[in-house]
Amino acid sequence: MTDPVTDIRPAPPKRRWGLFLPAAALLLLVAVYTVYWFTIAGELREGVEAFAARRDNGLVVSWDDLAITGYPYRIEADFTAPGASAPDAPEEWAWHGEGAAFALLPYNLRHVIVNLEGEQTFSYRDVTASAPARNEARATAAKAWGSYVDVADAPFGRIAIDIEELDARHRRGATGLNDRLTAERLQFHTRAAIDEANGLINGSYDVAIQADGVVLESEEKILALGPNIKQIVAQARLRDLPQTPHVSAIELLREWQRTGGVLSISELIVKWGPLDLAAHGEFKLDARRRLEGQFDAKITGFETLLDAMVRDGLVKEREANVALAGLVLVSQFQGKKTNEVRIPVMMREGLLYLGPLAVARLEPLY
Structure with missing residues (x-):
């Protein structure tokens, strides 16, 4: 009899689908996300350039260079020498900065984070002066950060601004006088006001302001109170704010005054030199535009x-x-x-x- 032949060849390797499929899925996910990121980044650039070309409501914006960066964690528009102005507004204001970065989270395009870099210059026409004159402010800060969150059904969303170690200088063109303001920290928050049922209150916005460690230096003496402000805190509600868009603070105030707008302050704390005040109340503008x-x-x-x-x-x-x-x-x-x-x-x-x-x-x- 013939002995059976034993096959000693190695068995073919088993297909490791359990490892291949997750890796393939991950690569596909990365590819899809990459396409999504670059699509949104391209749309962001196109949107910014289209907005600059439209000059909505008389707003003129410009920059020397725009780079879209941040992949993969965020979508960031980095502006070199950005500027904005409203030449047709009563105050004819203009802003120029050394740099600014606007960041979006890819998974939440309704939230924008802003960082200002270097010196910021703001000039405007002094409409209270008897003769035409321009004032100018120049400011630097260790941190100048802002956040905007779009809110569904609200004319305007939530804003938060946080500035640390501010150093600002202001020149009054009509008199040539110079002022300086330094602050350890400035904070500003606002959002559309809501009622007890979480419904929006038309034309009303809640505002919170806090200033710490402020020093005012002026060529004019600050009577009684002096230059040192330890703290200012305010919680308030702006009522009857116009719903139309404005790039001019003066035009906004005019419309607010015309509609009988009121600022209701629920809490006001002022610690300024010898003044230690806690108060609540409300004010508006009279016919001569005074508080x-x-x-x-x-x-x-x-x-x-x-x-x-x-x-x-x-x-x-x-x-x-x-x-x-x-x-x-x-x-x-x-x-x-x-x-x-x-x-x-x-x-x-x-x-x-x-x-x-x-x-x-x-x-x-x-």
Whole structure:
């Protein structure tokens, strides 16, 4: 008999589909995402260039160079020497910067993050001057960051601005005077106001502002309060804001005044030199474009503030003493601390009143 032949050849390798398929799927996903990223990046460039060509509402934008970068994590439009201006607006404002970056997240195109780089220059026509004059501000910051989130059904979305270690210089063209402002931090937030059922309130926006460590330097003396602002905090609601787009702050204020717009401040904290104030109230613009309204305020250390106003000639000493005695007496009847007074702060007919004392003149805003 013949012995059976044993096949000693190696068995053919098994197909490792379990490894190949996930790798192929990953490569396909990367390819699809890459196509998506470059498509969106191309549309972004085209959209920016089309917007610049349209000059919507009289807004003129320009730049020296535009690069679309950020793959794969974000889509970023990097502008070299960007600028924007509104030559037909009453204030004829213009802005120029050294650089600016606008970043989009590929999975959320409704959210834009903005970073400004280097020195920023802003100039505008002083509409309150008797003769035509331009003012100019130049500013740098350790960080100048902003965020905009588009909100469905809202005319305007959510804005957040955060600036750290600001150093700004301002020159007034009509007088040639120079001012300087430095700040440890400035923050600004706004969003469309909503009611208790989370429905949008037409024409209303909630606003929050905070400024810390501000120093004002001016060739004109800052009477009574001085140059150092420890903190300003405000929570407010803008009501009856016009729904039409504006590139001019003056035109926006005119329309807001025409519609009877009001700024309601639910919380205001000011710690500025001898002034330590907490208040709430509301104001609007009168027929001559001056602030008009009233606040209920609590002032701590009111006597120190009065001494500073008497020293700088804002109020007469006899009037200050009479006002102080009356306000302290009323506050004690209300059970307040001896160094606190409750006092109405009124803006009426172009004058600012602390209780019965007229302490400053209010000029038209435009």
